Amino acid sequence: MMSKKSDSDNSIAKLIQQKALDLGYEKCGIIPVEMMAGYEEKFHERTQKVPESQPFYQNQQRLIRFQEDFDWAKSIVVLVKRYSKYHIPESLRGHIAKHYLTDSRINENTKEFQSSTALEQYMKELGLRTETNRKFGIVGVRWAALQAGLGMIRRNNFFYTESGSYISLEAFLTDCEMELIEKPNLPPCPPNCNRCMKACSTASLSDAYTMNPLRCISFLTTFGGRDLPNEPLASDFGDWIYGCDMCQDACPMNHNKWTGQNEFPGLSELEPYLTMENILEMDEDFYRQNIQPKFFYLSPDELWKWQVNVLNFMDNRYEDHFAPAIIKAQKSNYEQVRKMAGLISTKHGLHT
Template sequence: MGLAGEIYSAALQCGYDNCGIILPEDVKGASDFLQKRMEDVPSSISFYKGIFSNYISIKERYPWAKAIIVLTSEHGKYRYPAELRKRYAKAFFLSPEEGNTDAYDHVRFENWLQEQDIRWEHGRIPLRYAAMKAGLGIIRKNNFFYTEHGSFVGLTAYIIDQECSLHQDVSPRPCSDACTLCQKACRSRSLLAPYTMDPMKCISFWTTFGKGNVPPFLEESMFEEWICGCDNCQDACPYNRKHDWDKGEAFSNLEEIAKDMVPEKLIYQTDDFLKREVIAKTDQHLDPEDTNVLRTNAKRAIRNAQSNTGEH
């Protein structure tokens, strides 16, 4: 079977849906990809400068690195409560919380690597680009990584000190040259061209890392009812649009608490509830002290909903 095959089998046994293994030099092209994005959108330089180090040579940061394991976990196999759609980003809330092994058991996988005497680090690498190079899928015009099942997929990577490779052949149909549906769905015009974006206009950014603020170059109405994240460009995509989020397995306790996460109830929830049941599920896009960010976003969602229905 070889080491690559053993890693693949272990990954699937631990709950991951697919696994590819690439060499460190395979991600070198990601820096050119990011450099072009900054040249196309100069206003994004300040945003990307902080993460540019993720795109430089893996070997410079991890001299012992011999390979990179890339793992996928499909979010689409789970149901997503109707109360959360168009309000909470699916990828955030369908990602396992720390200690939750419902989707996959990363601790079990890491223990397996150690048992094989394999040194590993999570490391900071361009995950979507690495997954594409591993043959696990493609990057579409909205900049999201897609498998054959769509863009709602979790990505995990491990840098290891053993040389091996495993290239998959997941080849979804590419975007049509004429398709602009994701750009049209982006209310804030963050998606100003295919395969690029202005992150400072992204609704997902402002509802999370932007702490709920509405910058002067955006309008409150552009936020619609989004409380944490934004899925508009993904939901509009033909390769996601047919997915039925009413079908699939239940994920963690999401269905039990969904009714308490609607904006009208969220604004009255305690800090403890918001930290434990909401912020803990945001895949580190909100900090524990961001309870008022959630309330700010929820109040704006209520105002926008009332404006759309003519209520005051």
């Protein structure tokens, strides 16, 4: 049973929402923690539909049990920020997922990160206790955003607002009983639309709301990437080397939603280093200092995964001008890179 919120608690809620909007967030809603009750069932539904995905979701159990860790939490402030305002350099488009290129979660140079810390500070000044996990979330945030009425989850499993799905969600726990729920006004997916499912080349998104993360290119090119030479889906990755946007890009609800008018801090400076050839040539120290902190799904010791992903792209889209880079990669310091380059060289008849 939810306890009654006082007028002052709800005026605090309004203050937080206004501050969030002033800081540039697209939306802000607040739900009592009790509204997360349905999340566990939803979570298990997901793994029941695709039983082999169980290990993937194992480390997300903490999102279900957040109240065990934070028994003081009474409400959740849920926020939406839009990354579709950022310009994506031509050479990176279709190779690295847009969300990862404009990831502000731990990038202190971004307006979004600064807004997040400013909002946290503001809530503290209001006398609230708060907690968040900027990197990996503190609650099931899509579910929380749905309860807060900030938008809807479409058949491709992404959360949409009026700005489409090129948004990211953020949540703070607070110790204050508050509630600020909006009413979304979005059209449902058109009845026969399955464009997102058709766009998914690995059949990870096999049906509406049904996705096998273990087949997803986003997973397999990042923290799930292990043994690409023996990965039967590798040839279906197409142009992607880190993440994948295909099921979002194909969606008519995202049509014309990418405005791209702003520069993302540091992205144009990074662009030349992220060409396929330059990733293959990348120095490990440079990677550790400049690339890994921004693309943190791969660890400081996993430059080789980027390079194997690049070689996979070169195999999928083979052109003669890739040959010198592939041949050179046969002499890489990384065993996995040598192996991949050797296999591709044999396949395309390249000789050292």
